[in-house]
Amino acid sequence: MASLALRGVRKEYGKLVALAGLDLEVGDGEFFVLLGPSGAGKTTTLKCVAGLEAPTRGRVEIGGRDVTDAEPNTRHVAMAFENYALYPQQTVYDNIAFPLRSPRYRVAPETAQVRIERVTETLGIGHLLRRMPRELSGGQRQRVALARVLVRPADVLLLDEPLSHLDAKLRAAMRAELKSLGDLQSTTSLYVTHDYQEALALGDRIAVLRAGELVQVGTREEIWHRPADAFVARSFGQPGINMVPGEVVDTPVGRGFRSRDGAIALPLGAVPVPPGTAVEAGLRPRDLVLGERPGMLAVTGRVYVVEPLGRQLEVTIDVGAQRIALVTPRERVEPDSLVTLSVPPARLILFDGTTGVRIPVGGGAPEAVVAADAVTEVAGRV
Amino acid sequence: MAVQQESQPIAAERTSTPGIAVRPEAAVAAERSGSRWGEMALNGLTILYFLFALFPLVWMLLLSLKPQEQLFTTYFRFSPTLAAYREVLGTGGGGSDFLRFFLNSLIVAVGAVLISLLVGVPAAYAFARWKFLGGESLLFTLLSFRFAPELMVIIPLLVIYRRIGLFDTHLGLIWVYQLITLPLIVWILRSYFQDLTPELEQSALLDGYNRVQAFVKVAVPLIRPGLAAAGLLAFIFAWNSFVFPFALTGSNAQTVTVGSLSFLGGATPRYNLTAAAALIALVPPLLLALSIQRFLVRGLTFGAVKG
Numbered sequence: 001m002a003s004l005a006l007r008g009v010r011k012e013y014g015k016l017v018a019l020a021g022l023d024l025e026v027g028d029g030e031f032f033v034l035l036g037p038s039g040a041g042k043t044t045t046l047k048c049v050a051g052l053e054a055p056t057r058g059r060v061e062i063g064g065r066d067v068t069d070a071e072p073n074t075r076h077v078a079m080a081f082e083n084y085a086l087y088p089q090q091t092v093y094d095n096i097a098f099p100l101r102s103p104r105y106r107v108a109p110e111t112a113q114v115r116i117e118r119v120t121e122t123l124g125i126g127h128l129l130r131r132m133p134r135e136l137s138g139g140q141r142q143r144v145a146l147a148r149v150l151v152r153p154a155d156v157l158l159l160d161e162p163l164s165h166l167d168a169k170l171r172a173a174m175r176a177e178l179k180s181l182g183d184l185q186s187t188t189s190l191y192v193t194h195d196y197q198e199a200l201a202l203g204d205r206i207a208v209l210r211a212g213e214l215v216q217v218g219t220r221e222e223i224w225h226r227p228a229d230a231f232v233a234r235s236f237g238q239p240g241i242n243m244v245p246g247e248v249v250d251t252p253v254g255r256g257f258r259s260r261d262g263a264i265a266l267p268l269g270a271v272p273v274p275p276g277t278a279v280e281a282g283l284r285p286r287d288l289v290l291g292e293r294p295g296m297l298a299v300t301g302r303v304y305v306v307e308p309l310g311r312q313l314e315v316t317i318d319v320g321a322q323r324i325a326l327v328t329p330r331e332r333v334e335p336d337s338l339v340t341l342s343v344p345p346a347r348l349i350l351f352d353g354t355t356g357v358r359i360p361v362g363g364g365a366p367e368a369v370v371a372a373d374a375v376t377e378v379a380g381r382v
Numbered sequence: 383m384a385v386q387q388e389s390q391p392i393a394a395e396r397t398s399t400p401g402i403a404v405r406p407e408a409a410v411a412a413e414r415s416g417s418r419w420g421e422m423a424l425n426g427l428t429i430l431y432f433l434f435a436l437f438p439l440v441w442m443l444l445l446s447l448k449p450q451e452q453l454f455t456t457y458f459r460f461s462p463t464l465a466a467y468r469e470v471l472g473t474g475g476g477g478s479d480f481l482r483f484f485l486n487s488l489i490v491a492v493g494a495v496l497i498s499l500l501v502g503v504p505a506a507y508a509f510a511r512w513k514f515l516g517g518e519s520l521l522f523t524l525l526s527f528r529f530a531p532e533l534m535v536i537i538p539l540l541v542i543y544r545r546i547g548l549f550d551t552h553l554g555l556i557w558v559y560q561l562i563t564l565p566l567i568v569w570i571l572r573s574y575f576q577d578l579t580p581e582l583e584q585s586a587l588l589d590g591y592n593r594v595q596a597f598v599k600v601a602v603p604l605i606r607p608g609l610a611a612a613g614l615l616a617f618i619f620a621w622n623s624f625v626f627p628f629a630l631t632g633s634n635a636q637t638v639t640v641g642s643l644s645f646l647g648g649a650t651p652r653y654n655l656t657a658a659a660a661l662i663a664l665v666p667p668l669l670l671a672l673s674i675q676r677f678l679v680r681g682l683t684f685g686a687v688k689g
Contacts, residue, residue, distance in 0.1 A: 052584045072587040079588045087583040089603050102590030148589070 001157040002063030003028045004049065004188055009058035011044050011212075020212040021058065025069075026156075026188055026205075033191045033203030035235065040209040042192040043082065046158045049190060050079050062155055063167040073104055078154035079286075082161045084145040086133040092144050093129040096120065119151045122181065139170045150183050157189040163198060175201055196236040200224070201246060208232045225349075230356035232280050235317040239314055239325040242283040245353065250275045257281050257350065263320025264299055266345055269362055278353030287347040288326035290315070290333070296342035306333050317341060415418060417466065461574055466658040470645075479633075488666065489552050490627075490637065490685050491620040495567075495613055502567035503609070508599060510575035521572075524565040532561075533601030534626045539631050550632040563616035570615070574608030575601065581683035593685035610677035618667045638663040 002057045004026040011019040019041045034042045046054040049060055053074035059068045067075050072159055078099075086095050093116065100112040120126045125144045128309040133141060142162055149157060163171045163178075175198055178184055193199055198221045199206045207217045208228075216228035227233040230346070246259040248271060256266045257279065266281065273279070294297045301319035308330070309316075316325050319341075326341060333339065350359040351368050445453070447462040464474035472478025508514075509521055539558065540549070548554030578601060602609075627637040642663065645655035 047584075049589055050584075052587065072584070073590050073592050073593065075588075077588060079585070079602065081583060081585060083579065085579065085585040087585075087600060097587070099589035104590030105590075106590075148585075152589070298399070328499045 002188060004032075004156050004190065005059075005061040005062065006045070006049070006060045008069045009045070009048055009060065011041070011048060011053060012056045014377045018212050019048070019055070020039040022212075022214060023094045024207060024214065024217070026190060029183060029188055030188055031189045031191065031202060031204045032243055033073075033193060033206045034198040034207035034209055035193055035196060035206055036372050037194060037235075039211070041212040042194075043160055044212075045209075046079065048159055049156065050077050051075050053281075057249075066215055073102075076153070076155040077158060078149040078152060079157075079158040080145045080160060080322075081123075082164065084141045086141060086148075088133050090133075091129065092125065092131050092133065094137070095144055096129075096147045096151050099148060104154050106270050115151050116147075119147050122324055123177075124152075128172065131324055138334045139166050139174070141168060142174070150181070154187065157184065157187050159189060159191045161194070162350055163193055164193065164195070164360040171195075171198075178202060193322055194363040196238075199379065200236070209233060225281075227349065227358055229278060229358055230282070231365060233351070233358075237286075239285045239327070241349075242281065242285065242322075242324045243351075244281040244322050244324075246279060247280060247353075248273055248275050248277045257348070258321065259322060261322070262302075263322060264343075266297055266348055267341060268345075268348070271350070271359060271361060273352075273359055279359065280353055280356075282349035283324065283327045283343060284347065284350060285327045287344055288324070289344075290326065290328045290331070290339060291342065293341050293342040296344050298340050298342055300338060300340050303335050303337050303339055306335055312329070315339075337371050383689050408546060431571045434559060442657045442661060446654055446661055448594035450650075450652070464577050466652075466654040467662070470655055470658045470662065472595075477642075479636075480638075480641055480662075483638045484663070485489070485623060486552065486631075486635050487639070488635040488662070489593060490555040490559060490635070491666075493552065493556040494563050494620045495616045497556060497602070498560060498567050498616055499613060500561035502564050502612075503571060503602065507575050507601060508570045511580065521568070524568055527561045528565045536625060536629045543630055548636045549630060550636075552635050554630060555627060555635055555637070558630060559620045559623065562619045566619065567612045567618045570612035571608050572668055574605040579602055606677050610674040613672060618668060621667055622662075659682055 004024075006022050008025040009019055009022045009024075010017070021073050022045060024032075024045075024347075025093055034045060036042050043167065044053060048055050049062075051060075051067065051070060055068065060076060061067065062077070087098060090098065096116050096119070097112050100115070101108050119265055120129065125140060125143045125147060128136060128140060128144070129257060131142065136144065142165075145221065146159075146162060150158070168176060171255060179202060191198075191202060200223075203220060205217060205219055206223050208231075210213045210224065216223060216232050223232060223252075224236060227236070230243065233241070244259050244264055244307075244355055246257055246264070248259045248268070249265075251265075251267065253267060253284055255271045256259050257264075257266045257273065259265070259281070264281070289296065299319055301317040301324065303315060304318050305316040306313055307316075309327065311330060312327050313330055313333060314325060314327055316323055317339060319323075324341070348361060350361050385439070446466050447454075447464070448460050449463050449465060451486075451509060452460040470478060470480050472481065477534070509517060543549040543554055548557065582600050582604070583596040585595075586600045587593065622639060623637075624639045628640045628643075631637070631640065638659065642659035643654050645652040645659065
């Protein structure tokens with residue numbers, strides 16, 4: 001068990017910059033999630049930590065020790081690869097036992113057997129030990145790869161999109177399972193994914209990567225409610241956050257937001273930008289409510305599309321030139337009908353129109369409410 | 383001959399492995415069109431080619447069974463005799479150099495292949511996995527040994543060998559055979575290593591093995607089919623080599639290929655003896671091919687990574 005730190009880690013492949021100077025600290029026992037689109041440098045980060053790629057510049061520290069030039073097998077790091085990398089010529093049992101037979105992590109065969117049985121029991125693959133990897137389904141292979149990582153002692157666990165190629169149902173089940181695995185939760189872990197739900201569900205902290213650069217590091221609440229910029233805001237939530245382009249205006253009751261076509265106007269309170277600044281207003285679909293509510297701002301629009309999402313409905317509404325999505329409990333909503341939707345002003349997230357950076361808005365939601373929301377978002381999708 | 387030995391085991395494996403069996407496309411196509419005539423024509427052509435390719439071998443077999451005085455008859459009626467074999471093997475008393483040549487061939491061919499494997503497998507791995515300065519040109523140089531005619535270097539080689547005392551020695555032949563066996567092994571195995579996903583060895587590195595152990599325990603077992611194929615081909619080429627032993631050996635290290643020729647050297651060419659010798663010389667490559675058939679399994683890496 002150990003902390004993990006990347007200090008100015010830069011990786012270039014020829015002219016291509018995969019990582020542009022990454023600074024990251026993962027606490028002892030923390031479950032840290034790296035989120036980003038493909039090509040953002042997530043896997044490269046893992047490989048730099050594992051020692052499979054040498055950083056062009058910068059240092060990697062595990063437990064305070066500089067391991068930048070250490071061989072992979074001396075780093076006490078376990079990794080589950082995106083493509084599983086099971087040894088095809090060995091049975092499931094031998095695959096999982098492979099690290100326990102290595103010169104570095106060797107244990108007595110009896111001890112190995114006890115450990116393997118325990119870990120495979122937990123993962124529900126105890127009946128597959130005599131099979132060959134080619135005889136397993138994708139989900140089973142993924143569990144074997146995970147078992148091989150969990151069976152051995154490690155200071156740091158590296159998990160590269162372990163759930164990405166499973167079907168949606170299995171993925172949700174495995175996500176819950178991962179969360180319940182004590183070993184995984186108590187060991188310093190770096191978890192790579194492009195699925196925001198996995199990030200929200202599993203991560204103690206989340207780092208959002210884009211084009212080899214860190215955009216934001218924070219808890220799920222910070223990332224969800226105070227995204228660093230529009231990119232982070234768009235990376236989380238399904239349906240995605242509504243972005244309404246407009247500008248900051250002066251109103252009799254203080255600063256306000258007005259959409260480009262004037263169809264949406266919201267009060268902002270204190271805003272550190274002058275009137276006339278081009279901005280984008282971010283509205284999460286789950287924060288919007290159909291019908292008029294006290295204390296909220298009513299906006300009128302015409303229903304464009306209604307899609308059922310299990311017990312809920314995703315409704316897309318044309319408001320002026322804007323298309324706004326919202327999620328609402330099942331009720332009768334007719335396409336093409338005129339409806340009123342309410343916007344809670346505190347939930348508005350404001351971004352600079354050109355740079356996309358978030359602009360703090362006066363007021364803001366209390367932390368407790370905020371935390372509950374992020375959890376609901378995940379639960380609602382499962 | 384080599385080509386047939388190569389393809390036959392693979393074809394046998396295809397049909398005998400349920401689940402991953404690959405059917406010849408032509409057969410599938412013929413079946414789909416419902417044309418039994420097409421299938422029959424295909425089979426007919428295959429049989430025809432089979433006879434065509436095998437005929438020299440059959441002719442040689444007949445020749446080896448003929449007595450000396452009926453050698454040049456072109457009809458198939460003769461009194462078969464094993465006299466030629468007896469004389470070649472020296473079992474009729476009198477002794478024979480042929481067995482010694484046979485043993486020489488075995489020593490140099492096996493020795494050359496083993497050394498080439500020892501050097502070539504790690505070399506192929508390095509060429510497949512790492513880009514290093516001069517790597518490509520080194521690889522090409524290796525290949526160029528195969529397309530440069532042996533006759534071009536044989537005279538200088540002879541002079542050098544005589545001077546440093548390698549003429550007519552097993553070691554000398556094994557050394558020069560590296561020109562034949564090493565490029566073959568490196569080039570074949572490199573492509574096998576390239577087909578392996580590097581994540582398998584990387585996984586071994588993280589599982590507590592160093593690079594050498596990852597190579598030996600994970601990478602090498604997975605290229606066993608390539609190892610078998612490349613080793614077999616290299617052996618056949620080394621075994622059949624004629625120019626090198628012809629020029630670089632005297633009586634001590636002479637091989638079967640050169641030794642068989644000696645039966646033609648006398649006043650009357652003894653074609654039946656040469657045929658018998660050639661057929662006996664066919665046995666080791668054949669046995670080797672049969673014994674390593676089971677390693678020529680396709681698809682050993684199925685299940686390694688998600689498809």
